[in-house]
Amino acid sequence: MLRALPCALIALLTGSVSAAEITTIPDAAVKQAIALRDQALKDGQAYALLESLTTEVGPRLAGGVNDEKARNWAIAQFKQLGFDKVWSEPVTFPKWVRRSESASLVAPFPQPLAVTALGYSPATPKGGVTAPIVMFNSLDALKAAKRDDVKGKIVFVSARMKPHRDGHDYGIGSPIRSRGPAIAAELGAAAYVLRSAGTDSHRLPHTGVTQWKEGGPRIPAAAVSNPDADLIEAALRRGSVQLKLQLDCGIEGDYTGANVIGEITGSEKPDEVVIMGGHLDSWDLGTGAIDDGAGVSIGMAAGALIGHLPQAPRRSIRVVAFANEEAGLYGGKAYAAAHKQEVSKHVLGSESDFGSDRIWRLSASVKPESLPAIDKMMQVLAPLGVERGMGAGNGGPDLSPIHAEGMAALSLTNDGTRYFDYHHTADDTLDKVDPEQLAQNVAVYVSWAYMAAQADGDFGSAPGAFKQNGDDD
Structure with a gap:
């Protein structure tokens, strides 16, 4: 991990680490990585893949009507792109369905609201739920609420996210969405509504998953758009407000x-893999272009560029289109469980799952002796505008479970300034993807992946190697 840099330097300077223990990138590999980087910037393969996925398959709700269609698409694309091994690994999860949803203020100012059910929400009773609203400005305020103030009411939590390059306000919005409904249910609420976890001002609500306690109470849970949340707040300033919520889900x-999974087989160490990819599922409101069709397309395009070289890399390049990330990292957890015994063979990994705007930061969890190799990577990536992050990397959502088992990992942070304008909404569509920025992503991924595949030495993957790491910064 990068915070170990001082120790690594001390070890190198004092001679306590021999030259043979240092992981390096051969000059020929750096030269080839630069050529791949420059080729990727002019290559339109990722955008063509993304256009195909969003047009020919469309929304990809896990377990929904397009789930199998998306898998068949991925298998066909891997084969067409020249990956010499293509296979699937089963992932089982609860099948949640959305049929219909509506909400409205009924008193004292009747108005319809733009609303969407949250993943794993139960349905409302026939005829819906109509009850007074009780508002909280934060998750902590809801946690501190008294049962008598909440029982029988519709809880409304209104905390607005602001845009940031690293998207850190999602740390506010996501827990309100995922954990708030269960807290409200335990307090006896009739239903739960939140201001969408998003940074836009469009009348498009943001969906997303909610988490329930095993055996605990469950209540209907939904999100309203930011403008409708403003409307509810304005109405509440005038006194008591009643809301009607109808969910069929x-x-x-x-x-x-x-x-x-698609793989380019390594020429010298085929059982050692460099892994990347994205999640194939999406929410059902849009076509899942930025979340996460882009990630799947970036991994496929980067892998294909390496696969088309005259000489295969020393190690294998593995690209995974993960199942059902949105409703609980099911694909990532299944992959980690299936490959736990091979964690030492997973040399380095990173998943793309933060849109397709420019990557500006690389953070790494690697052994100190491999930091010179990361330095080489940064020399190739710096011209693309990538900075060195000082926190630990976790590989991205779907690779975080196998990173927790001990895989060395990178986190490559996209510019998230506009990501949460579209995230989990009907506006997550192809037109939000900038082809030039998407190509920059491919250039980043193909560069580090090729250099990792060609490295002399490893990056520290071993059972339990990174247990001390906290969350990615």
């Missing part, structure tokens, strides 16, 4: 999907 048993 819920879990219909289990569903077995799959992670789809």
Whole structure:
């Protein structure tokens, strides 16, 4: 991890680490990585893949009507791109369905609201739920509420996210969405509504998953758009307000999907893999272009560029289109469980799952002896505008479970300034993707992946190697 840099330097300077223990990138590999980087900047493969996915498949709700269609698409694309190994690994999860949703203020100012059900929300009773609203400005305020203030009411939590390059306000919005409904249910609330976890001012609500305690109470849960949240607040300033919520949704048993995997076989160490990818599922409101069709397309395009070289890299390049990230990292957890015994063979990994705007930061969790190799990577990536992050990397959402088992990992941070304008909304569509910025992403991924595949030495992957790491910064 990068915070170990001083210790690594001390070890190098004092001679306590021999030259043989230092991971390096051969000059020929750096030269080839630069050529791949420059080729990627002019290559339109990722955008073509993304256009194909969003047009020919569209929304990809896990377990939904397009789930199998998306998997078949991924298998076909991997083969067409020249990956010499293509396979699937099963992933089982609860099948949640959305049928219909509506909400409105009924008193004292009747008005319809733009609303969307949250993933894993149960349905409202027939005829919906109509009750007074009780508002909280934060999750902590809800946690401190008394049961008598909440029982039988519709809880409304209104905290607005602001845009930031690293998207850190999602740390406010996401817990309100994911954990708030269960807290409100335990306090006896009739239903739960939040201001969307988003930074836009469009009348488009942001969906997303909610988490329930095993055996605990569950209540209907939904998000309203930012303008409608403003409307609710304005109405509440005038006195008591009643809201009606109607949701027809819920879990219909289990569903077995799959992670789809493509691999370029290494020439010298085929059992050692450099891994990247994205999640194939999306929410059902838009076409899942930025979340996360872009990530899948970036991984496929980067892998294909390496695969088309006259000489295969020393190690294998593995690209995974993960199943059902949105509703609980099911694909990532299944992958980690299936490959736990091979963690030492997962040399380095990073998943793309923060849109497709320019990557501006690289953070790493690697052994100190491999920091010279990361330095080489930064020399190739710096012309693309990538800075050295000082925190630890976790590999991205779907690779974080196998990173927790001990895989060395990078986190490559996109510019998230506008990401949460579209995240989990009907506006997550292809037109939000800038082809030039998408190509920069491919250039970053193909560069580090090729250099990792060609490295002399490893990056520290081993069972339990990174247990001390906290969350990615």
